[in-house]
Amino acid sequence: MDTSSIIQKIKENKKQPNLRYRLKKKTEAFTDLLFLTLFDIETPVAENLEKLEVQFDELVSLACWDVKKPCKQIWQNYVSTLPQILEKLNLDAEAIASCDPASLSIEEVYMAYPGFYAIAIYRLAHGFYGKGFPMVPRLMTEYAHRQTGVDINPGAQIGDSFFIDHATGVVIGETAVIKNNVKIYQGVTLGALYVAKNLEKTKRHPTIEDNVTIYANATILGGQTVIGENSVIGGNSWLTSSVPANSTVFHTPEIKIKTSRRVS
Template identity: 70%
Template sequence: MDKKKIIEEIKKHKKQPNLKFRLKKRAEEFTDRLFYTLFDAETNVKSNLNLLENDFEELAELACWDECTSCAEFWGIYVTKLPEILEKLNLDAHATLSNDPASNTIEEVYLSYPGFYAIAIYRLSHELYKMNFPLVPRLMNEHAHKITGIDINPGATIGDSFHIDHGTGVVIGETAIIKNNVNIYQGVTLGGLYVAKDLKNIKRHPTIENNVTIYANATILGGETVIGENSIIGGNVWLTKSVPPNSIVSHTPEIKIKTVVNE
């Protein structure tokens, strides 16, 4: 084995000078510190904000490869958004407490509900996404995805009092719009009709109006698909067309009774 030759070959094929996996680790640490700053009663907000600013400066250095852009300046804007984000997240937590009969206390929601955690990281990353801060919002949501099994693209637009019950397998695409007081269950997909790179700047995921409930494993696809307000979408439903307000959409399985013949 020619070790020197192997090293040279590996170096030759490492063609991404900006690909530093330290960025992924730092983004995860930043995400955890944000969460504790907003919710943990024993975390000092003032000192943690200073630490977060330092974290952010490092993220900006690692993620912003355009020398003409100073991403570190985004922190001053982002930090002013945190009280509003926290206010929205408190509404989300209370939506879970109100809608899930298995939830006993609000503390239980904050500490143990994967749906709430995924929504929290989505809201925290969404503001950075709107600022065009590169890569970090996606890394934040992938951190939540890894922990919860819930995949919310930071580009999605989600209104107040959002509740995800159980949550495993939920997928919400980049251009999805979810309005207020929406409840969804595990395995729900809000996706595109098909995948093509030229759809990058086109709305390709559905719109969910106010007060909609979507039950487990329902799939709703397409940028022109709108689920009207006050509707209920049953489990395992597959939709590629709009549904008017106040609808109930169900999937009715065919049931056959097997007859056992006694010989």
């Protein structure tokens, strides 16, 4: 097959008319500038909001595929929610700083904690979710996922003062509901019992009530599963049914240690 034939075959198999990878890079640049605008004390807010609006217009041109959706109106509505999002993120940072004895300052939380960064990008992406503009919030949280190892779907509903400790390997599904003052550790999964396309509009992921702590590598599955308030879920637990309030759930593996007599 000659070169012209190869090129023609490749073009014939490019079947997705909206698949423009520069959307991904532009979304990452937009996310970086948005994060800096909210947190970096030296970043000029007014100037950056103008830059962000320009960048957002570029994202609209690349990702607003439904011409009936007024995507340009989303920005003005979104900007008005930024003070509230920032207030929530400050509560998250304060929760981390007050709970983690390893944190030396709250500035360290903002700059060095992957759990906080993942929560921040989730909250910023969630503001776009459900606005007829689905690709950009998904790309934002995937950007954070790639950097932190934390996979939070932008559709999840997360309350105030959320703390992810150590972060890596956490998965939070699209229809998960997490209420206030919840703390989770690395490797926790809030997932679905099984995956099927016809479940797209149903609640597939669990609800976590107030003041729950979920330790490392616990897996909680199912849209009807509710973890009651003030409960503690131990590490490596596997749950597919609800837990009453004020419960402690723990997994007890059998560990055997065999010690051989030392031979000199």
